[in-house]
Amino acid sequence: MSKAAPAKKPAAAAPPPGCTLDINDPQVQRAAIRIQASYRGHRSRKELREKGPPRVLEPLKDVVLIEGSAAKLTCRISAFPDPFIRWSKDGKELRDGPKYRYVFEDPDVVALVVRDGELADLGQYSINVTNPFGQCSDSARILVEVPAKIQKGPDNTKARKGATVTLTAEIMGEPAPDVGWTKDGEDIEEDDRVFFEIGSTTTTLTIRRATPEDSGKYEVYVENSLGMDQSFARVDVA
Numbered sequence: 001m002s003k004a005a006p007a008k009k010p011a012a013a014a015p016p017p018g019c020t021l022d023i024n025d026p027q028v029q030r031a032a033i034r035i036q037a038s039y040r041g042h043r044s045r046k047e048l049r050e051k052g053p054p055r056v057l058e059p060l061k062d063v064v065l066i067e068g069s070a071a072k073l074t075c076r077i078s079a080f081p082d083p084f085i086r087w088s089k090d091g092k093e094l095r096d097g098p099k100y101r102y103v104f105e106d107p108d109v110v111a112l113v114v115r116d117g118e119l120a121d122l123g124q125y126s127i128n129v130t131n132p133f134g135q136c137s138d139s140a141r142i143l144v145e146v147p148a149k150i151q152k153g154p155d156n157t158k159a160r161k162g163a164t165v166t167l168t169a170e171i172m173g174e175p176a177p178d179v180g181w182t183k184d185g186e187d188i189e190e191d192d193r194v195f196f197e198i199g200s201t202t203t204t205l206t207i208r209r210a211t212p213e214d215s216g217k218y219e220v221y222v223e224n225s226l227g228m229d230q231s232f233a234r235v236d237v238a
Contacts, residue, residue, distance in 0.1 A: 061073075065114065067118060183214075194214075
């Protein structure tokens with residue numbers, strides 16, 4: 001038997017109109033040059049990014065945290081290979097967990113979320129970024145705002161004539177609140193016998209050489225830009 005003659009390949013179909021490129025066309029040549037230049041630029045940027053140490057592209061910014069809410073510190077970085085991220089507060093490392101959450105939003109955006117804001121969250125926060133080629137860091141503050149409040153009001157007091165009476169209240173607030181005392185609805189005018197002191201967390205009203213006229217209803221009040229609070233106590237001198 002004789003071998004069959006090989007089948008002839010069909011002729012290639014002509015491309016549809018408008019789908020051919022003339023490499024001698026000046027516009028085509030200019031476009032090819034732009035594509036090559038763009039690729040070389042992208043490749044060189046990538047190589048530089050891979051070989052360089054981490055860099056901060058957009059630094060951290062101070063944020064205000066309202067009591068009971070959450071705050072987020074955001075930083076844009078450049079780092080390759082993937083870096084090791086460490087957050088700290090006032091020099092102490094923060095662990096990723098329910099209170100502090102490490103967030104990675106984009107390949108170059110990292111953030112720290114601080115939940116359940118309280119006055120203790122006030123401080124300096126830092127990010128440290130490390131990869132095999134080096135490290136970088138940045139810092140910002142979280143400023144905490146807390147409505148003025150009285151944590152514990154003064155106690156009702158009974159005293160003998162001539163004794164020293166003290167009424168103390170535990171207070172808090174950020175910004176630091178204004179503090180005042182009244183007796184029977186009237187502002188107390190301080191002198192060397194009746195005066196009050198204001199500390200960072202307490203205020204104390206002192207009545208020296210108490211007399212029956214000092215008996216009455218005493219009020220302590222605190223106020224800042226976020227709110228106010230008050231508390232009352234009864235003093236009886238006999």
